[in-house]
Amino acid sequence: MKLRPSSYLVLGMVRLGARSGYAIKKATDISTRVFFSTSLAQVYPELDRLHTAGFTTRQDDPHGRRSRLAYTITEEGEEALRAWLRSAARSGPTLFRDENLMRLFFADALPPEEQLMLVQRLHQQARDAQQWMETEVIPAAQAIESRGHHHPHTVARLGAATYRFMADWYERLEAELRQKCSRQDESETQPGHARSQD
Amino acid sequence: MKLRPSSYLVLGMVRLGARSGYAIKKATDISTRVFFSTSLAQVYPELDRLHTAGFTTRQDDPHGRRSRLAYTITEEGEEALRAWLRSAARSGPTLFRDENLMRLFFADALPPEEQLMLVQRLHQQARDAQQWMETEVIPAAQAIESRGHHHPHTVARLGAATYRFMADWYERLEAELRQKCSRQDESETQPGHARSQD
DNA sequence: GCTCACATGTAATCCGTTACATGATTCT
């Protein structure tokens, strides 16, 4: 049975105490979402695979007449997770797939004022992400820290700090571009005649 | 004709002066690779789609008897690229798909010494990425800066700085874990005598 | 009573990578 990274996401979440597929999805949304997301359509078949492999126990755990399957990790599952943690990630082609960075990369195709607008947008988004991590993700990670799981909090802090770093970087870039724009304004408006420009 | 992010990658690279499919792939390997990679199997069909849409010109440009197709961007292509640059990225589920961060997230499943080893690995990888960006990517970006394309260099510097930031962060985390390990060593070995430590 | 959250799945589709297939040129 071949396990992929997304299998270990599900298995790891079971280990952290998320017992239903639905709960696993919810947990990823508030914790690993930024660097590794998943969907219910992946979680359910994956849980089935993991169970077939003997990495989880499964039992009916209905809530009233609403069916629910409760999974827990087995010792085989723990060992499989540890083996994966010890293994090196084959560094795939991309690390970040970030469409916004690609936009910045090609931003020279825009006139200066619009370059500035683009950077402002990226700045705002990085700030939003930072804030979301600080107000939502870090508290959620702290909540599970008591149970001996320290690293979700570690990762949340790293994420927030990284977004903060990027936001600050965008802020400086924004200032640079603003200067460039105003210098251009002066030289265009100044000697003798003004030119209208959109 | 619906264009996807990878279409704009190809179109943008044509705009930056990469004229053959092969050249486009090479250009992405040295510039956008970390945040947006592609493969030849994507580039060639994409170039065909872009040309059908009227966003490029295409002409035979053989080198000896080795065939080569030379693409250049058209004004329609420029406008399509600008429209995409102005549009907001639908913030997809994941921003970074990073298996290593996921490993750190679940690292509590390992004994302390192995947690430390994992973080050391992540630290080293971040340093390697930083160094690669500084020695390979930034110089390559500087080389095209003269032609009025400033932002590839901007992005390269942002990338290098971000990896540096993360490497420093991992370094501190490493130090913390090392302390935790040695504290545990002491309490296990006995209060009173020191243990050899590298 | 209505809406939202909880809960589980399948089907269709899209997108990207890997592998395959072929050949010329340049460098060592």
Next chain:
DNA sequence: AGAATCATGTAACGGATTACATGTGAGC
């Protein structure tokens, strides 16, 4: 002479998202 690079494509596969399909429980 052989290896690495330049050059263009197609086929197969795998993995992830979106849409579809259905139903219960809790809160307002």
